Amino acid sequence: MRFHFFAFGLVLISGLLFRFTATEMLALLFCASLVLITEMFNTAVEAVVDMITSSYHPAAKFAKDIAAGAVLIAAVNAVTVGCVLFLRGDRMEALRYHVSQPPGMYLFVIAGLVLMMALMVGKILGQKGTLLQGGVVSGHSAIAFFFAFTILFVVNNTFAAILAVLLAFLVAQSRVEARIHTVREVILGAALALFLTASIYRIPTWVVRYLPGGSQFLPAPASQTSPPESTALPPVASP
Numbered sequence: 001m002r003f004h005f006f007a008f009g010l011v012l013i014s015g016l017l018f019r020f021t022a023t024e025m026l027a028l029l030f031c032a033s034l035v036l037i038t039e040m041f042n043t044a045v046e047a048v049v050d051m052i053t054s055s056y057h058p059a060a061k062f063a064k065d066i067a068a069g070a071v072l073i074a075a076v077n078a079v080t081v082g083c084v085l086f087l088r089g090d091r092m093e094a095l096r097y098h099v100s101q102p103p104g105m106y107l108f109v110i111a112g113l114v115l116m117m118a119l120m121v122g123k124i125l126g127q128k129g130t131l132l133q134g135g136v137v138s139g140h141s142a143i144a145f146f147f148a149f150t151i152l153f154v155v156n157n158t159f160a161a162i163l164a165v166l167l168a169f170l171v172a173q174s175r176v177e178a179r180i181h182t183v184r185e186v187i188l189g190a191a192l193a194l195f196l197t198a199s200i201y202r203i204p205t206w207v208v209r210y211l212p213g214g215s216q217f218l219p220a221p222a223s224q225t226s227p228p229e230s231t232a233l234p235p236v237a238s239p
Contacts, residue, residue: 004039008032009117013110014086024085031078038074042067108150111200115146118192138181141189144171149197 015028045067049060122137148168152161172186181189 004036006117006121008036009113011082013113016110018086020085027081028085031074031081035071035074035078038067038071042071107200111146111150111196115142115193115196118196135181136185136188137192138172138175138186138189140175141168141172141181141186142193144168145190145193146197149194150201153197153201 011028011032012025015025020028045063049063053060119135119137119139119142123135125136145165145168148161148164151164155161168190172190175181175186176183
């Protein structure tokens with residue numbers, strides 16, 4: 001079920017990235033929720049059947065097959081709706097344009113949500129730490145370096161970027177000195193933040209640039225025009 005909830009979050013983020021309308025987001029949310037609901041019922045039916053009988057019984061097999069069939073139908077329905085929503089021609093063109101020229105705040109919010117989901121998945125899979133402390137990846141280090149690398153990639157100010165990175169290093173050092181995280185865990189947090197910010201702010205532009213016809217979606221470089229010639233008036237002859 002953890003994978004299903006993670007996929008559910010990715011589907012919703014993809015819908016935001018494609019800028020679906022409210023009706024399309026509701027349809028996407030309904031189909032994804034239907035898959036989750038049927039999977040939960042399937043798990044419940046399997047647990048009840050296994051609790052009642054431990055030997056083979058045709059009725060038990062029938063109940064499990066019906067529950068699994070419901071999940072299959074819901075999944076096929078979700079895939080069909082997803083193909084209709086995501087694979088339309090104008091959708092792909094719009095996605096390539098928005099990936100090459102994305103709004104800053106929109107990307108920042110999406111990247112922050114993805115970072116939080118990644119940290120939660122790391123805590124669940126690593127089975128270490130609580131929601132706000134500990135874990136196989138330092139959440140404080142990841143968030144601090146996420147802000148620092150965002151400033152580095154977005155703000156055209158070297159001094160501000162250096163200060164942001166230094167502050168992130170101080171946060172990571174404080175987690176190590178407090179013995180909440182090891183050096184390896186804070187490095188993993190910094191690496192996660194670097195990978196995420198590069199994936200959001202840099203890699204999509206590089207991918208679009210090298211796709212066939214992708215250069216048309218990139219902003220044209222500023223034309224370098226020569227300065228206008230001087231229009232000084234000719235000297236006036238003295239009488």
